[in-house]
Structure formats: structure tokens, C-alpha cells
Amino acid sequence: MRNQAHWQTRLDTVSFPSFTLEQATWLKWVQVQPILHQCYGNSFLPYHDYGHGGRSWRDIWQDSLSLLLIDPEYDGSHLAGYYAGIRMDGSNATMVGSRPGEFWTNDGTALPPVWTDHGAWPFLATRLYIDQSGDLAFLLQEQPYFQDGYRRRATTIVPTWQESDGTQVRTASGEPYLGTILEHLLVQHLTAFFNVGPHHAIRLGRTNWNDNHLDMTVEPGESVACSALYASNLLQLSRLVLHLDQSGTTEVDLATELMLLLDTRNDPVPYDSVADKQQRLAQYLTLTETTVSGCKTRVSLQDLAQDLMSKARWLYHTIREHEWVSSRDGFGWFNGFYDYQGQQVEGDFPNGVRMTLAGQVFVLMGSIATSAQARQIVRAVNHYLLDPQVGGHRLNSDFATAYPHLERCFCSGFGHKSQGAVSSHLEMMYAYALYQRGFVREGYEVLERMSQHCRNFPVSRIYPGIPDYFNRKGRGMYPYLTSAASWLLFTLITCVFGVRGTIGHLSLSPRLVREQFALDGRATIATRFAGRKLNVSYANPGRWIMVCTR
Numbered sequence: 001m002r003n004q005a006h007w008q009t010r011l012d013t014v015s016f017p018s019f020t021l022e023q024a025t026w027l028k029w030v031q032v033q034p035i036l037h038q039c040y041g042n043s044f045l046p047y048h049d050y051g052h053g054g055r056s057w058r059d060i061w062q063d064s065l066s067l068l069l070i071d072p073e074y075d076g077s078h079l080a081g082y083y084a085g086i087r088m089d090g091s092n093a094t095m096v097g098s099r100p101g102e103f104w105t106n107d108g109t110a111l112p113p114v115w116t117d118h119g120a121w122p123f124l125a126t127r128l129y130i131d132q133s134g135d136l137a138f139l140l141q142e143q144p145y146f147q148d149g150y151r152r153r154a155t156t157i158v159p160t161w162q163e164s165d166g167t168q169v170r171t172a173s174g175e176p177y178l179g180t181i182l183e184h185l186l187v188q189h190l191t192a193f194f195n196v197g198p199h200h201a202i203r204l205g206r207t208n209w210n211d212n213h214l215d216m217t218v219e220p221g222e223s224v225a226c227s228a229l230y231a232s233n234l235l236q237l238s239r240l241v242l243h244l245d246q247s248g249t250t251e252v253d254l255a256t257e258l259m260l261l262l263d264t265r266n267d268p269v270p271y272d273s274v275a276d277k278q279q280r281l282a283q284y285l286t287l288t289e290t291t292v293s294g295c296k297t298r299v300s301l302q303d304l305a306q307d308l309m310s311k312a313r314w315l316y317h318t319i320r321e322h323e324w325v326s327s328r329d330g331f332g333w334f335n336g337f338y339d340y341q342g343q344q345v346e347g348d349f350p351n352g353v354r355m356t357l358a359g360q361v362f363v364l365m366g367s368i369a370t371s372a373q374a375r376q377i378v379r380a381v382n383h384y385l386l387d388p389q390v391g392g393h394r395l396n397s398d399f400a401t402a403y404p405h406l407e408r409c410f411c412s413g414f415g416h417k418s419q420g421a422v423s424s425h426l427e428m429m430y431a432y433a434l435y436q437r438g439f440v441r442e443g444y445e446v447l448e449r450m451s452q453h454c455r456n457f458p459v460s461r462i463y464p465g466i467p468d469y470f471n472r473k474g475r476g477m478y479p480y481l482t483s484a485a486s487w488l489l490f491t492l493i494t495c496v497f498g499v500r501g502t503i504g505h506l507s508l509s510p511r512l513v514r515e516q517f518a519l520d521g522r523a524t525i526a527t528r529f530a531g532r533k534l535n536v537s538y539a540n541p542g543r544w545i546m547v548c549t550r
Contacts, residue, residue: 010035014070014493015526018518018537026455027492029464031070033485034063038074041095042481054095054104057085059483061121066486068129069493069528076129076138083122083143083184088169088177088288090191091153092118093146103146103167105154114154114205119188120229126185127236128490133530134504136247139185139240142178145169152285153195153205171294182244183254185237186304190261192230193311194281196274197222198342200318202230221406224323225336225358231315232366238308243503245301252304253296257287262299264307271314316368324373327353331380332373334363339405351400355384357393357426364433374437381430390474391453391460392427392446394420415472422470424450424484432487435495440511447491448515497525499536506530510538 011031016024041055060082067074085093085103091114093103130136147169149161168176179187197203197220204221254262260283263269269280287293319334325347326332336359337345346354360377363369369377385393398414414420427450434443453459453474454466460476466484467476494500496516498509506529517523521541527534 007032010071012526013072013528013533014489016492016524017526018516018522018524022455023451026451026464027489030466030485030488031066033465033480034066034483034489035071036480037063037483037485038067054097057092057094057096057118058115058121060096061125062483063486064125065128065483066489068125068132070489072528072531076133076135079122079125079129080138080141080143080181083181084168085146086122086184086188087147087150088145088187088292089151089153089285090119090188090195091150092188093148094118105148105150116202116204116223116226117229119192120226120233122188123185123233123237126181127240130240131501131503134501136240136244136249136503139182139244140180140249140252142180143184144176144178145184145187151289153191155205169288170291172291173294175294177255177292177294179255180252182241182252183258186254186258186262189230189234189237189308190258190311191281191284192226193234193315194261194269194277194284196277197338198274199224199322199338200271200274200277200315201227201338204337204340220338220342221340222338223336224319224334224338225356225362227315228319228334228362228366228368231312231319231368232362234308234312234315235366238305238312241301241305241308245305249301251298251300254299255292256295256297257284257292259297260284260287262304262307264310265299265303271311319363319368320370320373327380329353329383331383332376333380334359334369334373334377336360337406339403341405343405345406349399353384353397354399355380356396357381357385357423357430358395361426361430361433364437365429367437369437371437374439378434378439378442387422388449390415390472391422391424391470392449393422393430395423395426396420413472417469417471417477421472421477424466424469424476425482425487428466428484428487428491432491432495435491435511438511441513443491443495443511444513444516447488447496450488493525493527497523497527497536497538499525499527499529499534501529504530508536512538512540514540514544 011028014031016027037059064079081100082096084101085096094105096103130138145168147167149158151158171177192202195203199222201222201224204223260280263280269276323335324332325335327348333355335344335346336356339345346356346359360381364374364377381393384397387394395418398420427446431443431446434446454462454476459474462476462479465479466488468478468482470476495511498511500507512523517540522537522539524537
């Protein structure tokens with residue numbers, strides 16, 4: 001009974017009383033998933049061929065998007081502790097332990113992968129926490145940096161390093177070096193900005209966003225998709241810095257080595273020069289490879305925000321101007337990647353159209369795509385990627401041939417795993433991006449299609465919940481290993497019902513369609529904000545087609 005009462009209390013924090021019983025019950029199972037993921041990480045579970053028992057970096061941060069909303073015991077202290085897993089070179093430990101300060105790199109290769117997208121997720125969770133709580137001082141908390149035998153973004157290794165040598169970056173005098181959470185965020189995003197390939201997009205390094213499995217070894221592959229995500233974060237981070245400035249903190253102390261990457265202050269880098277950007281990053285990596293000086297430089301928050309804004313604007317302009325592609329059929333969208341021969345991946349090719357969903361999600365989410373481009377993207381995604389029989393939009397169109405220049409992703413059968421399957425994770429992020437850009441009906445259709453497919457047991461063959469992906473037959477695979485549940489809940493609460501904060505201030509901005517109102521004309525959510533329970537009910541007596549859209 002105690003166990004039952006415990007879980008009932010945990011799951012009563014969020015509910016959707018106006019939804020049908022079937023929908024509401026299914027969402028309770030979805031709500032359990034981020035909590036279990038937080039507890040057990042990537043563990044060995046039924047029909048599941050991945051995991052070593054730890055909690056992966058990407059998952060821990062993305063699950064935070066829902067845990068901050070649904071779990072009363074989950075707060076900023078959890079996020080602060082995770083920041084100690086960031087390396088001074090902008091990369092991070094790949095696994096987070098259950099004990100505070102426990103991190104490790106879990107990989108069987110000589111040099112572990114540096115996941116291109118990893119540096120972007122902490123900011124999304126941090127921004128949500130500050131918006132919900134108003135706790136801008138969180139940015140000024142100090143944390144150490146992680147260090148192991150892998151250096152220079154895991155391109156080199158110190159063979160003599162042992163864990164007994166310590167897992168924290170130290171100063172030249174041997175003391176552990178501490179930097180603010182704001183500084184950790186800057187390290188992640190500034191190194192990403194300068195770590196570019198020939199087309200000014202972030203280098204793929206040895207691997208990328210997990211739903212694509214683009215393993216590039218040391219070749220010059222690039223991710224425009226992840227560049228768009230970092231660009232959006234840079235813009236939002238600059239605005240958050242200005243909020244901190246307006247709160248009364250006008251200056252911050254940052255590692256002196258970081259001044260190389262805050263180049264607009266005194267030693268500007270020509271952003272049009274790939275070589276100059278790579279050289280500047282190399283200088284920084286050399287200075288921070290073994291130890292740091294421990295010296296700090298005081299920086300005006302106004303100057304800091306301006307530097308971040310200038311980088312964001314440059315990336316926005318570059319992606320808009322150089323990555324738009326179109327097909328002979330009259331569709332337009334953004335190229336998301338360059339292969340390891342430096343060739344653009346998406347567009348018209350002799351074997352047909354090549355398109356990826358990841359290449360569209362982040363340009364939509366960050367408003368890099370203009371309104372006109374966004375409309376074209378939605379049209380193209382539905383034309384080339386939508387397959388209702390398997391639950392939604394596929395990760396990519398059928399390239400119709402093996403594509404070894406993108407390694408294992410495109411060398412398996414189409415419709416399986418990362419090669420053209422329907423990724424619930426990315427599909428839920430696509431729904432969020434649609435709502436962000438005002439495509440309310442389209443966002444609703446993505447969520448409803450996924451929900452119905454998951455609940456259609458004869459096809460999906462899964463327990464209640466949302467799996468990692470659906471194979472070519474529409475069967476759900478990896479029912480547990482996914483942050484799709486977190487993105488679904490995050491989207492429902494903050495976008496569909498519009499219950500969200502702005503630096504601690506509650507705002508209500510629902511984006512509901514007629515079908516989401518009960519027969520009594522009400523759409524209701526029970527949720528939490530700033531430690532308080534809320535019951536929010538929107539009335540639409542005539543059940544008009546759509547209300548409160550952007």
C-alpha cells in the first residue's frame with residue numbers, strides 16, 4: 001500500500017482531466033518513463049539491446065525537461081550537479097552516475113565519441129528551470145570541470161592517466177578549478193561555434209545526434225542541424241545574460257583562457273574564415289589541455305551578451321543563406337548535414353530526393369527558418385517523410401542506395417533503427433517545433449498520430465507508453481530507452497496547454513484545437529508551477545475550430 005500511495009502521489013502532479021479516459025491513462029504510463037529513466041538509466045531490460053546501467057548525458061538533460069515540471073523533488077540542485085561532468089574543452093563525460101560528482105566515459109574504443117549535440121542540452125534544461133523558478137542566481141553557482149585521460153575534445157589521449165590522478169581540472173598550483181554554471185555554458189557553446197568544418201557548420205567529429213548514427217571518425221563531416229541548435233541557444237543565452245544584468249549583477253568573473261573565444265571584446269576573429277576559427281579554437285584547447293591558470297577576467301554582462309548575440313546572428317544568416325535546398329518537384333527545406341567527403345547530404349540526387357527530419361527540427365525550433373521557409377518545410381516533411389502506417393515521419397527519405405560516406409546510418413535496411421525508422425524522440429521534438437512556430441493543427445496531428453499508434457497494440461505490440469522508435473512494420477522498439485516521453489509531456493504542458501514561465505512569472509498561452517476540448521467545452525490540466533499546484537481550465541463553449549493560437 002505504501003508503494004502504491006507513493007506512485008499515486010508522484011503521478012498526481014500532472015493530469016489531463018478533459019482528455020478521454022484512454023488518453024489520460026496512457027499519459028500516466030508516459031509520465032512514469034522519465035522517472036524510471038532518471039532512476040535506472042540505460043539498463044538491460046526486455047527486448048532491449050543497448051545499455052550498461054548508467055544514465056547517459058543526453059538523456060539526463062532532456063528528461064529534465066519533464067522532471068522539472070512533474071516531479072516536486074527534482075530541482076536546480078540536480079542540474080547543478082550534472083554541470084561537473086563538463087570538460088574544459090567543451091565536451092563532457094558520456095555517463096552520469098547515481099552519486100553526486102560521479103561521471104565516466106563509457107565506450108569500448110581507444111578514443112570515445114564526442115557527441116556533437118551533447119553541449120546543447122544543458123542550456124535547454126537550465127533555461128526551463130530559470131523560467132519556472134526565476135532563480136537567475138543559479139547561473140552564478142560554481143562547479144568543477146570534469147577531466148579524464150581524453151583531451152582536446154577526445155582527439156588525443158593521455159595513456160598514463162589513471163582515475164587516482166583525479167577527475168577534476170586543476171590549476172597550475174594544483175587546486176581544483178571552479179567556474180560558474182554560466183561559464184560552463186559558455187565553454188560548451190563557444191567551443192562549438194569555433195569547431196567548424198569547411199562549410200562553417202559544427203564538425204561531426206566521431207559521432208552525432210543519436211537518431212542518425214553518423215560516425216565520421218576524423219573526416220570533415222558537418223552537422224548543420226546541430227549548428228542551428230547551438231545558434232538558437234547562443235541567442236537565448238545572450239538574452240538570459242541580459243536578464244541577469246537587469247537583476248543587479250552587472251559583471252562576472254570568467255576563466256582568462258575563455259577570453260580567446262569571447263573574441264569580439266578585444267581580438268576579433270573573421271567569422272568568414274574557417275581556418276581562423278579553427279586556429280582560435282586550437283589555441284584555447286592548448287591552453288586548457290592539462291591545467292588552467294586559475295586566473296579570472298571580469299567581464300561586463302552587456303559585453304558578454306553582445307558577443308553571444310553577434311555569433312548567433314552570424315550563424316542564423318549563414319544557415320539561411322547557404323543551406324536552403326529545393327527539389328525539382330517544387331519543395332524546399334534545409335540541408336542538415338555534410339558527409340565525410342564534404343558533400344551536401346540533402347536535396348535532389350540521381351537516385352531521388354534526400355531529406356532528413358533532424359535537418360528541419362532545429363531550424364524550426366530556433367526560428368532560423370523564416371515564416372515562408374517554415375511553411376515550405378512543413379509541406380516538404382509531410383510529402384517526403386510522413387508514413388502514417390508506422391506512426392509518423394521517418395528520420396529520412398529512402399536514399400535508395402548504400403551511403404558509406406555517412407557510415408552505418410545509411411548502410412542498413414531502410415525502415416530499421418536509424419535508417420528511415422520513425423523516431424519517437426525526434427518526432428516529439430518536431431511536434432514541439434511546430435507549436436513553437438504556430439503550426440498548431442500540424443503539431444496536434446503529430447501528437448495524436450503518435451498517441452493512437454502507440455495505443456494500437458495489434459500493430460505497435462508494446463506495453464503502454466512511448467517507445468524509442470517504430471520499425472518498418474510499425475512495431476515499437478526499445479519501450480524504455482528514450483526521452484520521447486519527456487518531450488511529449490514538455491510539449492503538452494508548455495505548448496498545448498501553454499502553462500509556462502518567463503523568468504519566474506507565470507504565463508498562459510494555450511494552443512488548443514477543437515478536438516482537445518471535452519463535450520462540456522472545457523480543456524483542463526492539473527499541473528505545478530513554482531512549487532504550487534495549478535488547475536487550469538480553458539472554456540470554449542461553442543467548441544470553435546481553434547483558440548488562442550500564435
